[in-house]
Amino acid sequence: MSEFLTGPDFPYCKGCGHHLIARNTVRALEALGRDPLDVILVTDIGCHGIVDRNFATHTIHGLHGRSVALGSGIAMGVPKDKQVVVFVGDGGATIGLQHLLEAARLNVDLTVVVHNNFVYGMTGGQPSGLTPCGFRTVITREGSPYPHHDLCRLAHDAGAPYARRLLGLGDFSKDLQEAFQIEGFALVEVLELCTSYGLKMNPELRLRELAEAVDYEPELWTGDQRPALRLEQEPPRSSLLSEGKFSTTEVRFASSLEICLSLVLGGSAGEGAQRAAELLAQAAIASGLHVTKKGSYPVTVGVGFSTAELIISRQPILFHGITHPDAVVITSEDGLAHNQARIRAMDGGTVWLDQRLEPPETKADVRVRDFRGRAGSRNAALYSLLTFVHETGVIPTRALLSAIRTSSIAEYVPDALLEPFEEGHDR
Amino acid sequence: METRLHDCPGRGLALLDGSRLIVESCARAGADTYIGYPITPASLIYSYASRRFPNVLPAPDEITALQWMAGLSASGKLPVTATSFPGLALMVESINMAYMMELPMLIVLVQRLGPSTGTATAGAQDDLRFVHGMLSGGYPVPTFCIADVDDCWILPPVALRTAVEVRTPVVLLTSKEMVMTERSFDLSTLGDVEPITRRLYVDDAPYQAYAADSHGVPSFLPIGDGRHQVRITASTHDQHGILRHSTPEALDNTRRLPAKVTVNTPVLYYLEEREGAETLIVTYGITAGAAREAVKALYARGEAVSLLVARTLVPIPRAYYEIIDHYPRVVFAEENLQGQFSSMLFGDRRPDKVRFVGDVGHMVRPEEIVREVCA
Numbered sequence: 001m002s003e004f005l006t007g008p009d010f011p012y013c014k015g016c017g018h019h020l021i022a023r024n025t026v027r028a029l030e031a032l033g034r035d036p037l038d039v040i041l042v043t044d045i046g047c048h049g050i051v052d053r054n055f056a057t058h059t060i061h062g063l064h065g066r067s068v069a070l071g072s073g074i075a076m077g078v079p080k081d082k083q084v085v086v087f088v089g090d091g092g093a094t095i096g097l098q099h100l101l102e103a104a105r106l107n108v109d110l111t112v113v114v115h116n117n118f119v120y121g122m123t124g125g126q127p128s129g130l131t132p133c134g135f136r137t138v139i140t141r142e143g144s145p146y147p148h149h150d151l152c153r154l155a156h157d158a159g160a161p162y163a164r165r166l167l168g169l170g171d172f173s174k175d176l177q178e179a180f181q182i183e184g185f186a187l188v189e190v191l192e193l194c195t196s197y198g199l200k201m202n203p204e205l206r207l208r209e210l211a212e213a214v215d216y217e218p219e220l221w222t223g224d225q226r227p228a229l230r231l232e233q234e235p236p237r238s239s240l241l242s243e244g245k246f247s248t249t250e251v252r253f254a255s256s257l258e259i260c261l262s263l264v265l266g267g268s269a270g271e272g273a274q275r276a277a278e279l280l281a282q283a284a285i286a287s288g289l290h291v292t293k294k295g296s297y298p299v300t301v302g303v304g305f306s307t308a309e310l311i312i313s314r315q316p317i318l319f320h321g322i323t324h325p326d327a328v329v330i331t332s333e334d335g336l337a338h339n340q341a342r343i344r345a346m347d348g349g350t351v352w353l354d355q356r357l358e359p360p361e362t363k364a365d366v367r368v369r370d371f372r373g374r375a376g377s378r379n380a381a382l383y384s385l386l387t388f389v390h391e392t393g394v395i396p397t398r399a400l401l402s403a404i405r406t407s408s409i410a411e412y413v414p415d416a417l418l419e420p421f422e423e424g425h426d427r
Numbered sequence: 428m429e430t431r432l433h434d435c436p437g438r439g440l441a442l443l444d445g446s447r448l449i450v451e452s453c454a455r456a457g458a459d460t461y462i463g464y465p466i467t468p469a470s471l472i473y474s475y476a477s478r479r480f481p482n483v484l485p486a487p488d489e490i491t492a493l494q495w496m497a498g499l500s501a502s503g504k505l506p507v508t509a510t511s512f513p514g515l516a517l518m519v520e521s522i523n524m525a526y527m528m529e530l531p532m533l534i535v536l537v538q539r540l541g542p543s544t545g546t547a548t549a550g551a552q553d554d555l556r557f558v559h560g561m562l563s564g565g566y567p568v569p570t571f572c573i574a575d576v577d578d579c580w581i582l583p584p585v586a587l588r589t590a591v592e593v594r595t596p597v598v599l600l601t602s603k604e605m606v607m608t609e610r611s612f613d614l615s616t617l618g619d620v621e622p623i624t625r626r627l628y629v630d631d632a633p634y635q636a637y638a639a640d641s642h643g644v645p646s647f648l649p650i651g652d653g654r655h656q657v658r659i660t661a662s663t664h665d666q667h668g669i670l671r672h673s674t675p676e677a678l679d680n681t682r683r684l685p686a687k688v689t690v691n692t693p694v695l696y697y698l699e700e701r702e703g704a705e706t707l708i709v710t711y712g713i714t715a716g717a718a719r720e721a722v723k724a725l726y727a728r729g730e731a732v733s734l735l736v737a738r739t740l741v742p743i744p745r746a747y748y749e750i751i752d753h754y755p756r757v758v759f760a761e762e763n764l765q766g767q768f769s770s771m772l773f774g775d776r777r778p779d780k781v782r783f784v785g786d787v788g789h790m791v792r793p794e795e796i797v798r799e800v801c802a
Contacts, residue, residue: 075498319720
């Protein structure tokens with residue numbers, strides 16, 4: 001008995017084509033001189049999948065249709081000299097078609113052997129996506145009315161370097177050997193007939209005739225040889241706490257804030273409201289304060305409102321939600337619409353509003369300012385927060401100017417916009 | 428090659444979000460592969476991971492993501508992904524598989540407002556019941572929950588260590604407001620993260636993938652090992668990893684799975700008990716901040732109230748029942764409508780002494796908790 005096997009008999013029906021696939025797989029591995037422990041057999045759900053126990057290789061038996069994805073993960077993770085072989089049926093191949101195409105596209109180093117007997121054998125002979133037109137099944141007793149997927153052509157189009165369809169008759173171990181030697185993705189679709197359901201429903205059929213009649217001819221598709229996808233051991237990567245994009249802030253300013261201030265900035269997506277709020281948050285840290293900054297926006301990108309909520313506090317902040325803001329700054333129609341109810345509910349506090357907007361009814365003090373006219377849509381949010389800081393003194397204006405000038409957006413902010421906020425400048 | 432960076436975690440004050448700490452902490456603990464599929468509000472974690480993890484792979488969908496993770500885990504990697512409910516829903520069958528196969532991995536679940544696609548950019552605590560019941564058989568998947576920004580650093584290594592030492596998928600629960608909200612943070616408060624060391628089977632006797640030790644956990648060998656055959660299966664199986672219909676050995680193996688998780692999952696919670704308190708506030712996750720604020724406000728008014736912040740959610744620690752039993756009145760606070768944590772503990776009929784405060788669309792507010800405590 002082969003060193004690849006644990007016993008002489010496979011758990012298949014008499015005459016089932018799965019026998020031949022298992023035996024030819026063993027022959028091919030033997031011919032290549034593989035060691036059983038260098039082979040990982042991944043099996044899907046279906047009659048073919050209960051063959052694990054017969055193999056002396058590593059075995060892993062997963063879910064229906066997912067074996068190619070499971071095998072892909074293994075092929076990416078094991079050393080290059082390991083041979084990953086995936087056994088899957090026609091049902092599993094079509095449930096997991098995306099996995100198969102993805103493995104072909106990425107050129108994962110494994111060989112998928114599709115046991116295509118045109119039906120779901122384990123569950124009673126129902127049709128699959130590979131059942132050819134006219135093939136009778138327990139569900140389509142007059143013959144399947146639908147065409148089948150051409151799995152090899154799909155894999156080929158997805159980038160598979162090797163895809164072969166063959167009739168599961170006699171010795172096809174050389175074809176399997178060829179596939180096993182491909183460095184990258186290889187697909188072997190073996191056509192066979194299920195003795196329990198395929199032959200019973202189509203007693204007159206012969207495999208070769210069927211293949212000819214429904215354009216299931218044996219064929220080899222070869223594609224470009226590309227490097228197989230493999231996880232390389234990468235060198236250590238920079239800590240996210242010290243990478244270039246991340247900076248710490250020194251306390252260089254002092255704030256007169258006694259307890260806590262909550263601020264809502266309402267603007268439009270794509271106009272830098274979140275970034276402006278981040279810069280104010282960094283300026284608050286530089287002023288020795290605690291801060292939280294929460295963003296709210298729709299799922300759309302670059303369209304709709306963009307609201308930032310900031311809490312600036314002398315004490316650590318436990319809860320970062322804002323129910324009744326002390327201050328609201330609105331730069332656009334979107335921002336006003338999103339915060340309208342909140343502004344109306346204000347019993348005090350201050351609202352800074354762009355002069356183009358209709359002031360809402362509120363008991364808050366409303367200060368109308370020209371944010372968009374002076375700064376344009378791109379810098380209106382930043383300008384509005386400079387105005388807010390300058391007028392309230394919650395932190396030194398210098399702190400925010402410094403945060404802006406040392407940020408990645410500094411080059412996009414005209415000096416003329418910042419200069420009026422410099423100390424001693426007559427606005 | 429050693430992938431751990433031997434610098435101290437950090438110094439200075441910074442503006443950061445929880446995602447950054449979660450990813451950095453995972454990488455320091457030894458998680459080596461991140462499988463990503465974008466979904467709001469978990470995509471920030473994916474983005475950080477792409478710059479930090481030794482290996483990052485973009486999956487074409489969440490089912491593939493989990494299957495790749497299972498394959499990578501079987502081959503000895505320690506994979507991580509982050510998703511939200513819609514992605515988790517697709518992963519569930521594969522999580523069942525990984526649980527049965529006993530493959531370590533970490534799934535960071537960033538909650539957002541549901542049901543269905545809900546509001547992707549709004550936070551929520553909507554998924555605890557789903558996570559609690561996502562395995563056929565009702566078996567527990569270890570689930571930890573981030574209570575505050577410090578936990579973004581502390582809990583990922585706990586979750587990963589549990590995954591490795593218990594050989595199981597683990598869920599780390601959090602929400603949009605924790606992973607996307609930025610806050611001032613003193614980096615010097617970060618403790619060292621001890622890298623996880625994996626103990627592999629070293630004996631000469633044939634390896635059995637499901638022969639458990641005295642803790643109920645089988646030793647691990649990566650598939651493809653050069654000395655021993657490794658057999659793994661998602662179906663009911665014996666100690667050798669051979670599929671069995673329902674033999675006593677195979678059913679014992681199935682019985683072992685929930686038992687090993689229950690026995691070996693660390694129990695983590697914060698308990699602040701005040702002398703004379705008649706009311707206990709129970710909460711977890713993003714609502715912990717509001718609950719702490721509420722306790723502070725009540726204390727300032729001279730009212731004593733105790734607080735339990737659960738960080739281990741599944742399996743349900745017995746300790747929670749014991750703590751709750753000490754109080755004549757208990758207020759559960761969480762950001763959902765159904766009171767998922769309390770119904771997980773008590774079913775759909777809460778004891779009379781248990782009250783609930785929660786809503787959707789906004790974080791539970793401290794004043795809402797105060798109102799319920801004083802009601």
